[in-house]
Amino acid sequence: MTDAPATPAASDLEHVVRDVGERVRALRQRNEFTLNDLSERTGLSLSMLSAVERGRTTPSLGTLHALAAALGVHITALFAQSGGEDTPITPLVDQIVDVTEGGMVRRTAVYRADYDLEVYVDEWAPGTAHARRPSQHPGHEFGVVLEGDLEVQLGDDIFLAGAGDVAQFSARRPHRIVNAGAGVARAVWINLRRL
Incomplete structure (x- = not known):
């Protein structure tokens, strides 16, 4: 049978x-x-x-x-959807929004496990961060700052990224992204080969 x-x-x-x-x-x-x-x-x-x-x-x-x-x-x-081939559009209402432990608001624009790709639209209120402490994981990160200023902490080094700047680094390095400015900061953030 x-x-x-x-x-x-x-x-x-x-x-x-x-x-x-x-x-x-x-x-x-x-x-x-x-x-x-x-x-x-x-x-x-x-x-x-x-x-x-x-x-x-x-x-x-x-x-x-x-x-x-x-x-x-x-x-x-x-x-959160892994994406599909039936339509090229993921409507805003279907994108998942959550808040990280560091207080950053993260919208999952693209989550494609099949491509090992994550794309987020992140918003940091003053004093918030992507995590409470530095994080490390497989893959590579790319961030395009759309508005405001972000501190990109990589190990003991701190780099300032302003509107229009791009951050890129190995996610295996201890990292923490912080809004140390007085205004809101926004960025598009991409994780590649994290999963």
Whole structure:
């Protein structure tokens, strides 16, 4: 006896489950949490977390809520789209907005796990940063400052980037992006090969 082909609904669900898992892993890495850290913060087992990240299980609403709370995002951030070929446009209303631990407002403009690419539109109020402490992760970062001034802290070095300037660096270097100015700062930020 052979298995029946997957119905369109089952195929769609598999795609959503896989995308949620990729997003959970990306957010965990962005927060610099190990699976153990996330397990302690959520009360979920390591095997459950691993299965979620690999898209091997359909997480319950309670599990998704616990993951979102531990990762510091709204539950809708776990459903950020990986993109598709059916339309070239991602409407503004479909882009996920969350606030980082450092107080920066981050809008996910593009999240393409298949290209290992993330594009954000970030906004820093005075005194906010992308993280509370320097972060490190795989990949490379590029930022185009649209408005205001940002301090790009790389290890012990601090660089000032103003409107029109571009920051680019290996994300393996400890880094922290801070608005030390008196006004709002905005930038388009790209993470490449982070996932």
